[in-house]
Amino acid sequence: MSKPRRSVADHRAAVAALLVAAGLDPAAPTRLGAEDLPLTACSLTGDPARWRGRILADDIAAATSLPLFDNAQMDGYAVRAADLTGATADAPVSLDVRPASVAGEPATGLQSGQAVPIMTGAPLPAGADAVVPIEHTDPPRFGPHARVRMAASVMPGTYVRRAGSDVAAGELLLRAGDALTPAAFGVLAAVGARTVSVRRRPKVLLTVTGHEVRQPGETLAPGQIYDANSFSLWSALTEVGADVVVAPCESDEPERLRAVLQEHLPGADLLITVGGVSAGAREVVRDVLAPLGVWFGSVAMQPGGPQGLGTVPTDGGVVPAICFPGNPVSCLVSFEMFLRPLLAALATGFPPAVLARPAAHVPLAEPLVSPRDMHQVRRGIVDAEGRVRALGGASSHLLHAYARSSVLIHVPAGVEHLAAGDDVETWRIDGCC
Template identity: 50%
Template sequence: MHRTDNSHGHTASGHGSQTRTVEAHRNAVRELLADLNGPGRTEQLPLLAALGRGLAGDVPAPVDLPPFANSQMDGFAVRSSDISGGGTLLTVVAPIAAGATAAALEPGTAAPIMTGAMIPPGADAVVPIEKAVPDAFPDPGAEATVRLPATEPGTYVRSTGSDIRAGELALAGGTFLGPGQLGLLAALGITRVAVHRKLRVLLATTGDEVVEPGNPLEPGKIYDANGTLLEAAMRQAGLEVLRAAISTDSPDQLTAMLREHAPHVDLIVTTGGVSKGAYEVVRQAAAGQDVEFLHVAMQPGGPQGIGRFDGVPFVGFPGNPVSCLVSFEMFLRPVLSSLFGSPAPRPALRARLAEPVESPAGKHQVRRGTLLPDGTVRLEGGAGSHLVHALANSNALIHVPAGTAALAAGAEVEVWML
């Protein structure tokens, strides 16, 4: 399920010391995963099974939409040239129901027509029923006349191909398939669509101090939030997740676990063990691999790992919960969206700070916040990367670009809606 070469362009030392910008690191992640968007990595699915997936190629419209001119209103189909400026009395002919084939409309007549019904040959406009005198359809088969006001050609007529013409691009490759997109494909008569296959990801959390929720919490131990946090984010992003057991701080054990699962996944993601400490288990387990550890000019989430482990794309996130989720949102999620069309990009808005904020020099700071109904955004918690409660009470990520040391209340910032 993966390539076996190591030619992704990263230093093999495993101990890179340079600082990289957020944009540069996102581009590096995109380059790392680009080969997963190659031939043979698509599948044909029925429309509803494709919900939430990314379209694998352009889809041209096979038919006009609508396929025939039809009425936008319940009313009378008319020849607009039959009606004078002051209104004209016309003879009512047989009604036209939706789904029926319409006979040609003779001069001096008006045909009752239902919404969506075919415009009869010869007619070029529809007068809504409420503008008719009388403002009701006559009984079927009864001889009747109706006075109608003057109307312009094309009024209340949905012309053939007015939505899209056959042969035009209906959806571009890379489009996220939500209800609206699937509805368009169905309207075009399409029943199956080519989408990118789901990536299978190995998620490994590390740390001697970390225990699974539900187990006794001994002194010095903490419950693992990262596994649930990232697995939920990944599943929400359309990934198939293989969750490994929590790895201890034994490099040999972690290496063996990664090596066992690597042949069966498309991507390896680890949390923790990527900083510059003496006992960083992920760094140690990746010794000899084509993996680089570096610092991104971002807070939280500065320490990062990237490369290939046994030829499999590898991304290493920091161990603090907020750091690992911010890393996913800043690097992996947007790359998945741009390469595979899924998940849908986070909505990016402009909002005004409800309070002042400070930011470390030279770093892109990502704070948690709540976008309020008045268009301001309130900070939730401090800048600490352990504040899971603040994260849970947030609906947005607030971006303070590198080079901005402080912003006053009322300053405009970019926010990504969660």
């Protein structure tokens, strides 16, 4: 008599409990600690994936003021506002032109009755308190002329960026928990930060198994296939902020898998295996990990029924292990259903519910049939009329149909037939929302 299948909800809860017990609590991601990363390396020599989406571990105070000094907001002339009091078109004020102030050079001083040509971003000369745009002067251009006329008064501070008007030295610049957005990178560089402390990302060892699996570019012998799972799941893991080490095991021999784990598992926060979890012969993951106490069984989900989870001992303690089935669609659907929001929460600090795929109820364009005792996950697209249409069939090998899809379609257990027009829950997976 076969064992009863575990429900999707029960297995999702079991995965979450496993991570919490191992110290990977999505509600307390700071337990992973922090690491310092050099700011200049991120854009000059670094791997962009190492920086994208990183979360600050500590508050950061501004080391300098922004702007660092008073500077011009416009190309024009730096002046004393008092010199232009009463200036009109009929009675313009004429000022002596002094040497220009340009960006990157120290500014000269300015006395009453003088005007200094100034470029955008250049330091405001000592004694000046306003900038008159070049188009408001006569002549309305820079040149070798000795005097310039101005036909209107100005207020002090006109077109001047005051030092510290964005942030003052010592003021809170960014908070712990803030994401390193493009603007955050810019403001850190603007105050001269050399390194930044960010939350450490979960380190995941990804091991795809199978005697038949080979890497793209290799010559395939009869019966062999290319390893799609390492690439698709690596992409999915890095997208949610995990640091991933990919170490395939191109064998069904237990000693080969043990050697891969012995070499790569120390230092990992989480082990994810793919393949070798069913009830057949030569199920290498099950053969190696079941004797260690890892649970293997069936979840009432199609695709992705065979699953495993537990802990694997290492010299430093134990590492939680999540074991997915080997068919490519089963692997990706399992990641979406059980692990994605938990890992995203560990990497970002936001609650898993906030990081869940955008969900919507959408009418079906065509009828669907689903096994009554299974939660079926189909792949599909939403058409121009706002209806969802399944792509491909329910089989777990149809990776091309998955690649073309924009949504996952959920048919819960207990539902066998759905008619065109019936509403179904969909998860957006194309990154558009």
